[in-house]
Amino acid sequence: MLLFVTVFTQAQNSAVGNSEKLTYTASYNMSGILTDLAEVTMQTSEVKTSSATLLRLKCTATTYSKWDSFFKIRDLYESYVSPKTLTPYLYKRDISEGGYYKFMQYKYSHKTGTVKSLKRKKRKDGKFWEENKTIKIGSATRDLVSTLYKLRTLDFSSYATGTTKSFTVIFDNEENTVNFRYLGTETINTSIGKKNCYKLAISLSNSDVLKGSNDNLIWLTADSNKIPVYAKFKIPVGNGELKIKSATGLKN
Template identity: 50%
Template sequence: MNRIKKIVCLLIVTCMFQVVAHAQKSPLSNGEKLVYTASYKMSGFLTDLAQVSMETSEVKTSSNKLYHFKCRASTFRKYDFFFKIRDVYESYVSTSSLLPALYKRDIQEGSYKKKMKYIYNQKKKIIKSEQIKRRRDGTDWVVNENFNFSNGAMDVISTLYNVRNLPIQNAAVGDSKVFNIIFDKEEIPITVKYAGKSTIDAGNLGKKECHKLQIITNGDFLKSATLWMTADTNKVPVKAEFTIPIGSGMLQLTNASGLAN
């Protein structure tokens, strides 16, 4: 069903934000892995539907060293008969600037399949995109297109790790920041407002003091969202709650390993 597809996509997106201040020690680590349970409110109760994982590694090219960020979203097998999701999002970014060089998206949602690739030209602010879709008869077609992007705009995954790399310890309640996220060749502005601190269950990390962030958008899909991120140098996203026109749900960290600090 479309609602579960949108839920898992939203859960990935709502993990991505924090308010920025000044540069500090990077929380990014080669070998970091974060695992979440994605839940959706059904018949008045939160039901665990899927697992979302995020992994960080380093790769070397002939001229550069890059971070490889990989996010997977999969419905639990008992729900596969209902609507099977096997999505993979990947971003390759410079280890020095954290600007993206390559983005790949491979989604398999029910009978729907789609692949997307962005190659960034950071100097000219042009993205070369390649999109592969599958027809109902099982054949594929390819759409190639170049489009411009604004300074600082990034795909979903590289945005997540860029904002994690910026501190929020100096933010005051009410401070806000606008981010532009590139999704399906469009830029989506998101306003993130700092809402203070609270103690949150952080899976195997135990109870953690976290920054609380409110996510505000004028989009048609997301009505509201709140994100909690650990108030330490790792800045691990541990929980996200959201409301959309067709319901509400939550993303909860279950396991974190390979942290930088």
């Protein structure tokens, strides 16, 4: 699997604080019209354990009430990481989508290069089944949530247009390679003002989950916070957007 470049692995967190809250509107193309379907939040908080102080990265997705009868979504993704390096120690994914339920948990052991995985799903009869595994991972492998936040620690101002950074992400007990290609800067209008942004294209190696070469994009503010303010995605069943509504508690 792909390894992180040294500069990425050692990058320290100067962008993400412990009281940040970002709120977004998620839209999906329905019959040719982009329709606002859900609210997405990304929130950080400090968590103290008996041995360390961690940063909780919490992401939620909730359909607006008028769409609940059509396809109700109540998703939670969270990662508990080092505040300095954003190295993950615990990850949880708890999703409920239109009657489908799934829970995933990863406990990282960086000394042994393994993850203890717990999967829980609901059967058709309403009962639950569980699966426990120990999975070998690479030294730089992390979950999806901590990867999104780690992306914000990169120094895009030093990148030439076309530079690609790749990340190894564990998802559904499998390691996948996620690629971000730097497309330069672009100024866009958002609900929190006009922002000069770093524009990135996203792709997955050996996967057709994301369609097109430049159809999956994310814009991060070109400042010391590097918060995501806009994203476009195209998947086999359609396309959509994510637009920021508000941003509070920023570190810088």
